[in-house]
Amino acid sequence: MGAVHHTIAPSMYPKLDYDLERDLIPLILVAAVPQVLVVNPKKVPANNLKEFLDFVKKNPGKLNYGSAGGGTSHHLAGELFKLQTQTFITHIPYRGAGPALQDLIAGNVDMMFDGLGSSAAHIKGGRIKALMVSGAKRNPAFPDVPCSSELGLPDYTVSTWYGIWAPKGTTAELQGGAWWKRCAKPAKQMTPKPSGLRKAQNSPI
Numbered sequence: 001m002g003a004v005h006h007t008i009a010p011s012m013y014p015k016l017d018y019d020l021e022r023d024l025i026p027l028i029l030v031a032a033v034p035q036v037l038v039v040n041p042k043k044v045p046a047n048n049l050k051e052f053l054d055f056v057k058k059n060p061g062k063l064n065y066g067s068a069g070g071g072t073s074h075h076l077a078g079e080l081f082k083l084q085t086q087t088f089i090t091h092i093p094y095r096g097a098g099p100a101l102q103d104l105i106a107g108n109v110d111m112m113f114d115g116l117g118s119s120a121a122h123i124k125g126g127r128i129k130a131l132m133v134s135g136a137k138r139n140p141a142f143p144d145v146p147c148s149s150e151l152g153l154p155d156y157t158v159s160t161w162y163g164i165w166a167p168k169g170t171t172a173e174l175q176g177g178a179w180w181k182r183c184a185k186p187a188k189q190m191t192p193k194p195s196g197l198r199k200a201q202n203s204p205i
Contacts, residue, residue, distance in 0.1 A: 006020065007020065020165075022168070023167065023168055024165040024166065024167060024168065025165060025166045025167070025168055025170055026163060026164075026165055027163070027164045027165060027166055028163060028164050029161060029162075029163045030161075030162045030163055030164060031161070031162050032159040032160065032161040032162070033115045033116050033117045033159055033160045033161075034115075034116050034133045034134045034135050034139060034158070034159045035073065035074070035077040035113050035114065035115060035116070035133070035134045035158040035159060035160070036113070036114055036115070036116045036119055036123075036130050036132065036133045036134070036142075036145070037049075037052075037081070037111065037112075037113055037130070037131045037132045037133075038104065038111065038112050038113075038114055038119050038122075038123065038128045038129060038130050038131070039052065039110060039111040039112075039128065039129050039131060040104055040105070040107050040109070040110060040111070040128060040129075041126075041128070041129045042107055043107055043110045043111075044063070044110050044111060044129075046129075046131065047129075048131060048146075049131050049132050049146070049151045052131055053085060053087065056085075056087045056088075056089060057087060060087070060088040061088045061089075061090060063089050063090070063110045063111065064089060064090040064091070064092050064109050064110050064111075065078050065089050065090070065091060065092065065109060065110065065111045065112055065113060066092050066093075066094055066100035066101075066103055066104055066109040066111075066112045067091060067092070067093050067094065067097075067100055067112070067113070068093075068094060068095075068096050068097035068100060069093045069094060069095060069096070070091075070093045072097075073115075073158065073159075073160050074097060074100070074112065074113050074114060074115075075091060075093065076158070077113035077134070077158040078091060078113045079091070080156065080158060081113065081153075081156065084153055084155065084156055085153070089111070092109055097114060097115070097118055098118075100112055100114075101114060101118060101119065101122070104128060105122060105127045105128060112128075113158070115160045116133060116139060116141070116142070117160075120141065120142075123142065123145075130142060130145045131145070132145065132146060132147065132148055132151055132153075133145050133146075133147050133148070134147070134148045134156050134157055134158045134159065135147050135148060135149065135157050135159065136149040136154070136157070137149075138150075
């Protein structure tokens with residue numbers, strides 16, 4: 001099993017022990033979790049993206065966002081958002097998404113671009129507020145949260161995805177999907193629908 005960070009890593013760490021194209025064969029995309037823009041409602045007085053952008057542009061550089069660390073999907077999602085909205089928001093890297101999310105809830109950072117799965121319970125509990133999910137469609141688990149495409153950011157598509165790779169040299173039979181018969185049922189049971197996790201369209205699970 002691999003994830004989005006495996007494709008980011010070569011840009012961050014040139015001396016990795018593996019090369020995705022040389023050593024591995026991509027088999028299938030299993031699932032994807034969209035990134036969600038979440039804010040601490042006590043720190044950011046915004047109920048929607050327009051109000052948020054107005055507030056940020058009136059206070060350039062004064063707001064900050066936490067991430068799981070430099071070069072993570074959280075960080076890149078934040079920088080892409082800044083580029084597309086022409087805003088200035090200070091990046092605060094943490095050692096993992098968990099500590100960043102805890103500090104967002106505590107009010108030590110203003111906002112975060114987080115995977116919807118880890119933020120879901122806190123959004124529903126009212127501890128943080130979701131202003132936008134990335135992508136072309138709203139997430140079924142949070143139908144009231146607008147997607148980036150309908151908010152004027154059609155190219156803002158960022159997600160944490162999970163896929164299956166196999167070592168180079170894997171037989172054609174195994175590459176063809178026979179192994180899914182053994183893992184499909186457990187994978188179905190593990191899918192946490194309330195968290196916003198979406199099964200990939202080409203996944204046989």
